[in-house]
Amino acid sequence: MHLTSRELALLTDVFKLLADRTLPEDVLRLEVGRRMLDLLRADYLGSYVWDSAQEIFAHRVAFNMSADNLGDYERYFQYRDPLISALLTRRESVRVSDLMPHEALVRTEFFNDFLRRDGLHWGINLIAWDGDENIGDLRIWRGEHRENFSDHELALLELIRPAFTVALARARSEAGLAREADAFADGTAAEMAQTGADLLGRLTRREREVVSLAAEGLLDKEIAQRLGISYTTVRTHLDRSFQKLGINNRSRLARLLQLTRR
Incomplete structure (x- = not known):
């Protein structure tokens, strides 16, 4: 053509x-x-x-x-x-x-x-x-x-x-995830915990490992060293996890993980 x-x-x-x-x-x-x-x-x-x-x-x-x-x-x-x-x-x-x-x-x-x-x-x-x-x-x-x-x-x-x-x-798809995240933010503690667990269930094992360390405050390079993977791989896992969870920063990630652990 x-x-x-x-x-x-x-x-x-x-x-x-x-x-x-x-x-x-x-x-x-x-x-x-x-x-x-x-x-x-x-x-x-x-x-x-x-x-x-x-x-x-x-x-x-x-x-x-x-x-x-x-x-x-x-x-x-x-x-x-x-x-x-x-x-x-x-x-x-x-x-x-x-x-x-x-x-x-x-x-x-x-x-x-x-x-x-x-x-x-x-x-x-x-x-x-x-x-x-x-x-x-x-x-x-x-x-x-x-x-x-x-x-x-x-x-x-x-x-x-x-x-x-x-x-x-x-x-x-991303709009749907954002609505779920908003429902998570507006719900009761029990509802938020269940919604958060449902969202986290979308992550792979490695993605859950990466977001858990990120929520603890580790920097990307520190996560890479802890897990024995490259810095680029850490960034890829975080970007994909944020997309799946409908969030865009680490503070919301930390809040989500905190509520699901109650």
Whole structure:
């Protein structure tokens, strides 16, 4: 696949963003989507996450689309979207015109009373699938003044799909760990002890050894000497442990271990 210098620069920026472990899911979807608008020379972005409990698309982020129109989509048009059933069978990026001929789409209520209101004409979509779970999408559109998306532009969107999926899954997992850690911090002593024990159960034997010594106040080099491992290995074990426990500093680690030992 040949990339121009412009495309390479913009893709590099997208992949840097996807590697940022500090961004929550909604920020990732919005910022990646905005950059893909630039890369694909597109105009509009809508992005949702499928809520399987309520069986609706929720958690909207959008760019260049009216809130009123998107509200109508959530209340009405998502239940009458002629593209969704075909889209949900795809595991790769796809043009809207490959889901439904454009001549047929423009005759639908969905096009005339929803898409056209904001000027959406040509679409391209990406769904992030974590196994069988839809964890987010990018719905990118061009106005009527532009042409339909090319095969090359479709390939550009598909190029970021695996990393986009991994980044969303990671952000979702880390958000879940953070909620557990907050529940731990807000609970009773017994609840905190049980929650802390559950969190610590996610660590390997070596990770538990490292965090135990870190909580006692040993420096990384001292831990390395005590366990007979390298300084780099200590840092790796600590970073992974902090991620698994949903914490970001040694004081919270020490508090967690103190409560689980009561």
